[in-house]
Amino acid sequence: MQPHLQPFRTFITKAIESIQQDPDAVGLAAGGSWASGDVDAYSDLDLVLVTNQKIAPELENMQVYAAKLGSLLASFQGDHVGEPRLLIALYESSLLHVDIKFLTPGEFHDRVEDPIVLWEREEILTNIIQQSTAQYPPFDFQYTEDRFWIWAHYAALKIGRGEYFEAIDFLAFVRNAVIGPMLHLKNSSLPRGVRRAETTFGVTELARLRKTVAMPDRDVLVSSLWEVMYLYESLRDALAPETFQKNTAAQLAVTRYVAAL
Structure with a gap:
């Protein structure tokens, strides 16, 4: 394993262990540099957390859930980029920057990229990816x-x-x-x-x-x-x-x- 990947893999492993305890959780996926294979020591981690019950855009709900995934130092909502379902978080372990988008299965259909599925129940995320098409907003x-x-x-x-x-x-x-x-x-x-x-x-x-x-x-x-x-x-x-x-x-x-x- 490449050394710079270890902090990411450690965080993902612990996050999955936590998410699996939630019967309402559907799956966890990673986009951005993780999906493209461009991760380096200065990358952040772009996660998509899919649950049956809607968590976003209630900030407190998003922060409470994010705190279960690791030692959360600070976080704020992604309103500045027009995405209130996004929580931008800083975790103490390896001082890792993690962006978490909280979606329902229905919302997961509309996406700008096809993320890597890290964990899922009954292949729900995989099926959605296969049945729909990612579309990055075109330049106008x-x-x-x-x-x-x-x-x-x-x-x-x-x-x-x-x-x-x-x-x-x-x-x-x-x-x-x-x-x-x-x-x-x-x-x-x-x-x-x-x-x-x-x-x-x-x-x-x-x-x-x-x-x-x-x-x-x-x-x-x-x-x-x-x-x-x-x-x-x-x-x-x-x-x-x-x-x-x-x-x-x-x-x-x-x-x-x-x-x-």
Whole structure:
């Protein structure tokens, strides 16, 4: 066994022992890097706990159940990512970060990936996986185009006003919501922000992506904004479907505005 896997396996073994004592439990599965085989010493553990009785989104119920799986140091609900059924937890053993999604069998049908089943009763999870299809949310090019030039103008306003730290944060948002996902699509991977960008994107792509990272300096921020706009335009034109409609008027107006900064 690879040494870095031991803390994960130890936690999973103890978690299964606890869950098996619950007659209402249906199964436990692991997604993320565990399912893809990319686990390293710095990975978190993405678990899906399926029970007949609904546990989420009641935070207290989720925390009580999570505390049965190990020595729980801290936890909070995943509202910030739009998933109130998710509990983000930190366990004392090996200081392990574990994300636990609490689902019912019916909810398990709708998923973004096919997890590895760690334990189940009567092959319920396996049957659901075989009878349904995982669907990762697709990147919406039109949704992005309808917003991108407004976002770029907003970043320019922040730079112009001298709110450099706000501009830095906003460019980071655009990088994670737009540029990163499009680069992932270009590299035939799922549009997951800038996740594993360092090992997924090409050398030239990474060099351009670095140029979008700014310091609190007017000239550097303007340069980073230009790079964001250039990258978006080139990726959009290469990847967008035929039904896509550019907002050429907005693009031209914002480009002129940034040029006058």
